[in-house]
Structures are given as structure tokens and as C-alpha cells.
Amino acid sequence: MRLSSATFLFVTCAALTLSGCDDDDPILTPDAGSDAGTGTDAGTTVSTATVTTSSPSGGETDVYPLEMYLDASGQTPVIAFRKVLTLTFSEPMDPSAAQVALHDRTDTTVPARVLTGTWSEDARTLTVTVPRSEESTRPLEVSTRYAVALDALRDATGLALPSNAALEFTTGERDPELEHACTHTLVNTPEAVTAGRTPFDFPPDTQIGHARYDVTLRAGEAGFGGYTGFISDPENAEHVTLYLNQEVPTKVTNDTAGTDVASVLAPARFICAGITHTVTFTSEPGDQIHLFQFGPVASERIQFVLERE
Template sequence: MRRLPLALLLIAACSLPLIPGCGDDDTSPQPPSQPAPDGGTPDGGGTGTPDAGPDAGAGDTTAPSVISSSPAEGTTGLYPVEVYYRTTGQAGLSERKVFTVEFSEPMDTSVIQATLLNLTDSTATPRSVQGTWAADGRKLTLVALQPDEGGPVLEEDSSYALDLKGFRDPSGNPLDATHPGLGDGRLDFKTGANDPLLNHACGHTLVDTVLPVSASATPTGTVPRTDQTHKLYEVTMPQEGSGYSGYTRLRLAPETAYVLFLDHEVSVALSTSTDGAPVDSSIETAPPACSGITHRVLFTAPDAPEVRARFTSPDSKLRVILEESF
């Protein structure tokens, strides 16, 4: 048999696909080419820099603002206290003042404290006021309590500012102090007069046992009394037409000023028991010192044995407290 030259054998072998080591370059199997990363391709179709994605960018730079508050910015005549029953710590009657602030966007709810400044008394120490956030992170309720050293929550007839500049949104943007809602990042207001007698009566609505009274349909005969001061009466009136009306009687010190506190607005007519002569009185809306008192009747007792009080209301029940004026 004729033998082929060695060179021809090598050429024939290299034509087979599974023989490694042939040719000038390494022809070992290579992994398939991979697609280029997002944002760039090997053929020059991009820069080669990874794509930042749709959520990337400079971030939130919009400053939050106050869109509403209670009291409103610039309020005057704000009643300086609210009487309430404290259930935490040493339970009992106490005073506070509640503020609410609503922001234009959800806020960083880890910040819960504002600073209360007395602008009338420059020697007064700024006070911290703690707050609680609503679930949406936009509404904050702040409660000012009585100072540790004693005294009212807020002084009457004084200017105050609730500094809110420490609040920010989750991106760290501070409160917009130039927004018309506040102007300077502070909630400014002025208090009105305090009424200790009203505050005292509010205490009775919160802790006293109710004394039930059934009013008489007529001013004569058996008419129940509602003339003890410092007592919380609940008067039930008989029906009259589409509403309710009834009488109670009051034995009072002559020529003495009294206040009759009410839990809702009703018609009140006072007259003497002897001849039915009307007794001058006036009814007015009470400052919001507590939820149990909304109106009050002011009058001076005449020089008469008794006074009849006629209550007329669309409701069958009425709570009243009689107090002698200070």
C-alpha cells in the first residue's frame, strides 16, 4: 500500500470539527456572545453606561406647606384653655389647648414636636408641644399642657406663635416658610379673655353625677327646683306641639347676678312666681371651654321669693348648671 505524506495526513485531520489544536489560533469552543447591558451595545448603539431606570433622578425637592390649621393663622380672641378630664398620670380635671395642622403632602412622622413661643412676655421660656400624626402623615394634632411650674395653658390677651419650621417631608425638604399659609413658618395667634367661672362649670360637666328633673308643663302646681349652684341638672321637658317645653323654679338671693350654663341652645324665659313679671336675661354663645357647655344665660335675680324658668327646645332633654357670678 502506498503511504501518504505526513503533511497531507495533518491537513485531512484538521478538516474534522472535533480535533483541537489545528491552525494558527485556538479554535476551542467559545461561549455564545451575550447581549450588551442596558444602555449600551457593542456596536456603538449606546454609551455603555447602565440605564438609571425610570425612578431615578434628582429626587423630591418640593418643600411642603401648611394648607390649613386650627386656629387659623392670625386668629385673635382665641379662648386660652380647654377643660378636660385627664386619665393618664395623676387623673383628674386639668386644662390643655389642642392645635391641628394639615400639610400639603405626607410628612416625616418621626418629627412630632413643635415649639410654643409667648410673644407678649419676652421672659417666658419657649415650651415644647407634643403631637400625634394621622395615619396619612398629613395631619398633626398638637396638645399644649399646663406649664410644669403651674399657671394657665395660655395666658389671656397674649400673642403666641407655634413654631413649625422643624417639620419636613420624607425626602428631607423643610417646611416652606414663605408659603402664604403661614408666611414665616410659625402659626401666629392671639388669645382672648379667660373665664374662670365657665371653666369651673365645665368641671361639673365632666365629673358630677347628673341630677334628673322632670319639668312641669305649667308654671303652677308642682314645679321642680333647679336652683342649687354647682350642680349638673338634666331637665326632661314634656312635649308641646312639635317640640318640648317645661318649667322649673329657682329660689335665689335677691339682686344677685347669676349664670345659667346650657349644653345646647334653647329658648329660656324667666319670670317671677308671684305675678309672672318677666326677668331681664340674655343668652349668648359660650367660649369653647369644654364640650358640655355651649351657651349661657346671664341675669340678676329680682327681689322676689322665686323665679320660674321656662325652657323650650326641639329636644326633650337639656343639661343646666346654675352658678353665682364672681
């Protein structure tokens, strides 16, 4: 078993997990609409069902190896790690057959893990949760090629998928800053503020590092929007990141200098439900007042975690 490639310190306790597996025969990923699920196998007719969509997608690289969530099953809720996989098929499947096998193709000494998924009501989408294993603190290893063997699944007529049916993907490296921000979305009580309608409408301060803000925006003709404030460090330039729970057009202005500040709105890798996008910018030193202009968006409320370093 390989050791973890990184160790992270979190502001709260976190439970983690991993796994792997092993098989000498190559496992192929059938493409949606291909004939990989047709034909015969040792004289037995096999299912024509194929995977039409999946998460991660077949052949995807740089897949994040874990997801963070709050596990409330014990007496004290803790942050835990898992990885959720989903596969949607071209036709209804047999809901009584829900086992898949997870194979580690990078370290073939790791034994396969048999996992039982859950079928959707229409028996076309299988959700498989990869938990932590007894040997590791993560569900999946970083920078590792995996294959999820699907040959134990059957379609609604009882025909099994072909022996080479599999979902293959490769994990990437971890992002400690993003994982750290996720801990705040999971355990911090949000600070509720109401955005200013204009820059002169006394925008509330949203400048505390590690804080989670719940912002009520103002209604406008094009949607909801508004302003909040931020004051730069007296002595040092800082790299500032807003970890948003939805895509929000955001403009950053140095109100003291009367200039716009270059910022970047970008999608975030999926690690936790509370973060979908980030806004990043650099603030210059000197106790300078900045304004965040949010919107317009369809939602009246947005949340973000602010990190400054």
C-alpha cells in the same frame, strides 16, 4: 417667667400648666391658599402644603389660655389644665414628622417648647396638646402672643414646610366665674329632673347654686322642651347664670308677678366640654316663683350648672 395674673379658688383640686419659648427671627402665619408654602429655601424646594383651617385660627386674639379636663391617669382623678391646638392642611402630610415648636413672642426670654402632635388617619389634621410646664401651672400665659413653628413638618412626598410657616395667635384674660362653673361640670354628680310639660305641670325646682342639673325634656311637634322652676332670694336681687351644655332657647318668666324677665342667651368661651352657652338674668327679691322654659331643641336631655350671686 411671668407670674400668673390671677389666682382662683376651686371647689375641687385642680392641676394646672403653662409654657413659652423664644426666637429672634419673625415667624409669619401662612394664609390658606396663599403661596407662602412655595418657592425655595437656601436652594432647596419646599412643600406647597398650607394650613387651611386651625383652632385657634391664625391671627386670632383673645384665645382662652387653657382648657379644663378631668385627669384620671392617677389614683385619684383631678381637674387639670391643658390647651389643644389643631391644624388642617391642604394635602396629606408625612405622619412620621409631628413635632412643632411653641414660641412666646411677648416674653422672648422664655425658651421654646418642642411638642409632638398626633396626625389624623388621613394625615391632614395635626392635633397638638400643650400641657403644663415644670415652671408654671398653666399651658399658656394670659395676654401673650404665641407662634407655633411648623417648619419641622413635611408633606407626603417628604418636602418640609417653609422656614417661616407658623400658626400665630394671642391669648386673652381668664374668666374665674366660667372656670368655677366648669369644675362643677367635671366633678358634680348631676341631679336628674324631668321638665314639666306646661307651667301648670308641677315643674321641678332647679334653683340651687352650684348644682348641675340633667333635665329630661318633653317631646313636642317642634322638638323637645319643658319647664323647670326657680325661686328668687327673699331679700336680695341676684345675678343668675345658667351654664348650658348646648345652645337651648330659654325664656325666663316671673310667674308670681306674671311678667317676662329679660334674659340673654350667648355663646361661652370654650374652657371645658360641659359648657357651650350661658343664659343670664337678674331676679328680684321676695321669694318670687320663676319659670325656665326650655326649647324647642333636637335633644331630649340638656344639662346646666346654675350659679346665683
